[in-house]
Amino acid sequence: MSLIVQKFGGTSVADVEKIRAAARKAIRAQRQGHRVVMVVSAMGKNTDRLLELAQEVGPNPPAREMDMLLSTGEQVSVALVAMAINALGSEAVSLTGGQIGMQTDSSFSKARIRSISTERIERLLDEGKIVVAAGFQGIDNDLNITTLGRGGSDTTAVALAAVLKADACEIYTDVDGVYTTDPRLLPEARRVDVISYDEMLELASLGASVMHNRSIEFAKKFGVPIHVRSSFSDTEGTMIVTEQESGTAPVSGAAMTPDEARVTVLGVPDVPGMSLQIFSAIAEKKIAVDMVVQNIGDGGKADVSFTVRRDDLQATLLALAPVIEAIGVEGVTHDDHVSKISVVGANMPDQAGVASEMFRALAGAGVNIQMITTSEIKISALVPRDQASIALRAVHEGFKLHEKPDDAKSWSQIKADREAGVEVETLISRLRDDALEALTLTGISVLDHQARVTLMGVPDRPGIAADMFERIGAAGISVDMIVQGYDGEDGSTSVSFTVPQDALEASLKVAEAIAASHGMRGVQGVREIAKVTVSGIGLRSHTHVATLLFETLASADINVDMISTSELQVNAVISSDAADTAKRGLEKVFAGSLG
Missing domain, CATH: 3.30.2130.10 (VC0802-like)
Structure with missing residues (x-):
């Protein structure tokens, strides 16, 4: 049975109705025959409110305590999503970063993942449950709660997809894919069907907010296909894989780091x-x-x-x-x-x-x-x-960039090429037990x-x-x-x-x-x-x-x-x-x- 990791960002679980919509997407995937792991961010604006509370208490709060505080946002989300799945007639279990076995170093607020113990997740999946995992967080060797920094939920999702050998990692967000540039800045920006890991890695580091660069690093290292999709529609979205959309276009995207x-x-x-x-x-x-x-x-x-x-x-x-x-x-x-x-x-x-x-x-x-x-x-x-x-x-x-290249390939065409034996240079790293982000x-x-x-x-x-x-x-x-x-x-x-x-x-x-x-x-x-x-x-x-x-x-x-x-x-x-x-x-x- 295939396994899919679905990640839902803060805007995708911002209120009860959006939580129910996310739950329905997971249930639909399970009923289509997939085992499903969800990775969930804190509800929209929740993290901002927690940061404001910390500043009200006092300036320069200790980094350890900030991680303890900010991790509660995801704990709220995963519990509510699991409740919604159960209310809709399926079974789900919510887990914190520590409970999914996410082991990190002790760099509070910007921790790196060292290892992920998957036994508990796999047991729950074998029992037919949807696993709802908290993104953005883990624990260190002393059981301190740590957070992964900006884009941490993306990183959690792709890392889980890597260690679980998932067939795909679906990233649900408030946009319907990756664009040639930020469509909020240029309305004429074009959604691309396919973009390569290398191109996305550079664009992510340049401020393309749809994905974080650390998550793309994981995907490239371990060969995880990423499917960026809208939480609010069934648009096909964008696949992030080894291949690029066009074999001739000199430029695939532009970015502004303001x-x-x-x-x-x-x-x-x-x-x-x-x-x-x-x-x-x-x-x-x-x-x-x-x-x-x-x-x-x-x-x-x-x-x-x-x-x-x-x-x-x-x-x-x-x-x-x-x-x-x-x-x-x-x-x-x-x-x-x-x-x-x-x-x-x-x-x-x-x-x-x-x-x-x-x-x-x-x-x-x-x-x-x-x-x-x-x-x-x-x-x-x-x-x-x-x-x-x-x-x-x-x-x-x-x-x-607003025009589609004449030789642009869709994901279905690229899959057909793969099935036909077209060779693609890939880098799939050995999954090390001690330093996934090495x-x-x-x-x-x-x-x-x-x-x-x-x-x-x-x-x-x-x-x-x-x-x-x-x-x-x-x-x-x-x-x-x-x-x-x-x-x-x-x-x-x-x-x-x-x-x-x-x-x-x-x-x-x-x-x-x-x-x-x-x-x-x-x-x-x-x-x-x-x-x-x-x-x-x-x-x-x-x-x-x-x-x-x-x-x-x-x-x-x-x-x-x-x-x-x-x-x-x-x-x-x-x-x-x-x-x-x-x-x-x-x-x-x-x-x-x-x-």
């Missing part, structure tokens, strides 16, 4: 170990760093820029203060009036000109770009917050025989990036990694990109013409560089990954020229003659995490 803050450390001594000191101080405070750009500044010193959540800015500056004094930088600037605009697409690596197309769309809307970072399937640009909505619409329209790396690689071109003193006005990369593309030059750092001098920036080494001379010629036409300070070219890449699942949520990379390179006396990060990769540009040493060192350090 509340970002940019921090730039200016004039960092260009010697090994500096990045390590900066980012390890931030990682110690469990602050997630998003866009990371290290670029070459004037005089051979490096400028390091990165973004954090706006709410984390002050804590970040406090964490940096002793480090800044110790390493002797020229200064620190920050701006908390910025937003991030990103486009994501699994087909990007196979298509040239995607970056210039995005930059042209932003230029056409009069949007200025402050920072750029690229990865294999994502391009992100930092823009002024008051231009963020305009920017999102511009890139959505620029890539025609870091899983998919590879450590080196792209050698590369060169770097840096344009310094890039004017801070719309259209420059578009002109640069359109002219580079027109010259037939293939660009890999792009970073734009914010250097604080007269508002200008520096832009670096990597190219194959045999394209350096042609690239410098184009770059010098670009610099002359826009009055830039100068152009620099460096040959014999390599890009070292650590790829995996959950690199941003496991904040120690970048720290370990910098630590490994520093211990081998290897200097870092450029950095870029994404949810799936951390990239560092180093000298070619250090590439083999770097790869061996990283393979040794991450040996236990390689999938």
